[in-house]
Amino acid sequence: MAYAALLSLKHLLEHTLDHDYQYLILDEKQQIESLLQKLCFLQDFLDHSPQKSSETIDCLESQIRDAAYEAEDIIESHITDRVHEESASKSGDSFTPFCHQLEEVIEEIDSIKKRVEKIKDDNDVQDLQTRTEPSQPASSGKSSMVGLDDDIMEIKVRLTRGSSSIETLSVVGMGGIGKTTLTRKVYDDEKIVQHFDIRAWVTVSQNYSARELLLGLLDSMKKTTDKVREKSFEELADYLYKNLKGMRYLMVLDDVWDTNVWDNVKRLFPNDNYGSRIMMTTRLENVAGYENSCSPHHMRFLNEGESWNLFCENVFGKDGCPTELKQIGKRIVQNCRGLPLAIVVIAGLLSKATKTQHYWTYIGENLSSAIASNDDNCSKILSLSYKHLPHHLKGCFLYIGIFPEDYVIIVSKLVKLWIVERLLKPERSKSLEDVAREYLLELVDRNLILVHEKSSMGKIKGCRIHDLLRDFCVREAQREKFFHVNNMGLCGISEGTKVRRLIIHSYRKLNDLDICLHNMRPRSVLNFDLKHYHPLEIFINPRLLSVLDKKTVRIIEFPVNLRYFAFELRFGRSFPASLLYLLRNLQIFVCENLGSINLPLEIWEMRQLRHVKFWEVVLPDPPSAETEGKKSFIVLDNLQTLSNVVNFRCTEEVIQRIPNLKRLKISFKRGAVLERGYYCLNNLVHLLKLESLSCSIISSLSFWKNIAFPISLKKLSLKNCCLPWEDLTIVGSLPNLHVLKLLWYSFDGLEWEPNEGEFLQLKYLMLADINLENWIADSIHFPSLEHLVIEQCRYLKEIPSGIGEIPTLESIEVSLCGDSVVTSAKQIQAEQQSLGNDDLQVRIVNQS
Incomplete structure (x- = not known):
């Protein structure tokens, strides 16, 4: 977490110079400016250092992280003291210099900087990178797969039919979801073997060599000899091209991490219009969609039945699951969340163990730790995605581990927390919120974050993370001293340990928690415990506390460094002016x-x-x-x-x-x-x-x-206005309006007929609990509409049939309305289906 620590310290130094300069004496200001320059150097080094870890790089990063944390603590602690001194005496004459303490940290950072310079001068950075091992083709043995038969059939059709020109098909999904297994099943299928003259498979992986990639393909084609292995890259490329010329071939590039792979090899595949195909498996959406001639195949999680069948096949073989183990077994499988890797690992463990209810119950209660401790390969598969992240994304990804299992993460809250935790790298002309949203999209594109829900504006509103990835985040974060998750106690934290971020998921003994929190002096305390509704009084040392999301938690002394404050007010309905005066750095309130x-x-x-x-x-x-x-x-x-x-x-x-x-x-x-x-x-x-x-x-x-x-x-919600419908023309003329929600008597009157030329960009329209009987509209009135939601419109007779003719319309949702409205929605869907439009979705919910 060196990079995240540097970013946080850099934010602090810039903020101190811009906003807290009155609390600095001249020497301190010069020290901070010098320190800022050194941080920029170290940040640039990390930006260009290899992503794959090494002992030297790991050691340097640990030293950078610890020094950055120490500098941050020194500066903020002294600035806090000076704020209190100024508040008490209204004079800065009594300020105690902290140059000496800061100088010690600067000397440490100088020492680190010299070691980095030596590495760069000696070109050791290149030597630290792991050398690419020759790629080995996948095993030619039969792959075991349960379920996904429809997916296999779809891919086989896409490979054997369609254009005679060469096409590329990518299979994309998170690590462990079964991309390679699925692709192998297709690759070994009898019809595929018969259809293609030549097939070849090579595993690319993160650190690949273009030459070894060619040798891997030729090995798989059984076209290599000792003489061939001595050829140069260009000679190998020509040799591969000649062996494929005039043939219908299937080339599989497994585990691709970089678009450069395709750039390096695409010219090596002749296009003779024989229907040749190239397949790639990848975890990255940008790789899957890079210059591909057809849309990627997105891997899905296994459903409940497929998960159970895969589990039973790996635990019991042809024998069925004993009745006494079936209930607990299904709970174990359910907790794997449809991820084949998790199911296969836990099934492998249980297949070798005593098959008793007691042991299976234990495994079910400790599933994540059981998987992590019993399968190194599983951990490696999951950690690959993390190691491949650029430095600026690693802290943001690990931070997602603060949320409890099965938690729907509200993206707006996640974005705010990333900002106040100073995890974002600022970009010119972009707000930090925009940068955070871009980071989130990149994590989604890397299949590390799952989209749970989108807003009416089409943005990601809620997201999730698979339990195995979340557990990886928690383990890695605690190893890196990034945060500590408390579950029913504070085990794992030794006395005197400083915990930078403490995440409370549940607690048993309040006194123990109070004592530990007082000694640990955390900078962030986030409480996700939903079981305790009484306030928990935490005696936190408030000097450096910057993030407090406390819900039912109550503190005694007020922190002055808060940047994020989510709370329940328990001392009246007027917020004390004296407290706001102290919250000079507050960003989220x-x-x-x-x-x-x-x-x-x-x-x-x-x-x-x-x-x-x-x-x-x-x-x-x-x-x-x-x-x-x-x-x-x-x-x-x-x-x-x-x-x-x-x-x-x-x-x-x-x-x-x-x-x-x-x-x-x-x-x-x-x-x-x-x-x-x-x-x-x-x-x-x-x-x-x-x-x-x-x-x-x-x-x-x-x-x-x-x-x-x-x-x-872009978005407007109106409620209680009781206005005549003709006044809605004020809204309809807005040129950028995408979302309109008319709620609870926002407009009054029995008839609404919008004007042509209005609502030209409207994509989402909600009518909820309004007094409307006749809605007169056609496709020309909402030419860009994608989603229509109608709730509790008890007097509405029907949805205008012309709404169904809007070419962009994707869905209609009806809730708690009259039967005639439901009937009109179904008629619109039926009419569109008769015209060949099967994409329009109609949902009827909460109807009696």
């Missing part, structure tokens, strides 16, 4: 209380805020610069999310302070001031970066007359 909370004026002085999310929050009007005798005011230019603000006064002063807001949720309640123009909602149009707006108005219709929307708006 989340309160999970039901009910409304009043924030003090100090909220407008928190420059680092990025996301503020409350159930309901009342914001004070910001003080004007004139009333405070100032020439300028503080701009919260990092603030992107503000939710849910009650009776939000959108004045010019407010807009000027939040110019980069992207997501806003506001509500206006009965009893709000009703004077026209008091809330200045027409000023919303000046939020030029606003993409998502949710607005609930339980008050006067005069609000709507004063409202205007920025053209940047």
